[in-house]
Amino acid sequence: MRVVMLGPPGSGKGTHGALVAGALGVPHISSSDLLRQHLQGWTAAGHDAQNTMAAGDLVDDDVMVRLVLERLAEADAEPGFVLDGFPRNVAQAAALDDWLAERGCSLDAVVLLEVSRDVLLQRLGERNVSEGRADDDAPTIAHRLAVYETQTVPLIEYYARQGVLRRVDGDGSVRAVAERILAALRGSGRPPPSSEHP
């Protein structure tokens, strides 16, 4: 099964991306993890990307698309994957669609984690305190949410038109949200293993 996790910063894409991937038995591919892994190996380009990430802006589409598609081409992602943090704008989504179409496949589901702005701000503020992330201070959080609104929100309509969008309420315990996501995926493409052997 080929799944994309969509949602604003702080919506739980990373946590739930990992859980869903585990349940489906496919790799969890996080765009920000890919970036962080490659930053060390790059020199000037890595420095640029690091500044861009710290500011909460989107890294260049060319860089991002190349990184993600290279990862998707690896053998373990052939049966499926859970992508988290990518695509983040329509250009990235179109590049992903084209790449999948060239291989005779397409996305089975795009999970949109819906969380109110108040809950997001609270979660991101807590993460700033507990993890000390450079991009989780108050002004950068506000900027990342604005980038999400302008660049990523258009993807909701984009995937709704394709009929693959699954809206999931992301407010609640990790366990409750995970259940909702797996229930939403049961109606999409091949059902997850847990529904075949309840």
Ligand code: ADP
């Ligand atoms: P995390 O997964 O650690 O919560 P994010 O997914 O918010 O982090 O990504 C952190 C930063 O990495 C973003 O603010 C952005 O600078 C960069 N980034 C991650 N994914 C993409 C992408 N698809 N396109 C452009 N930039 C990205």
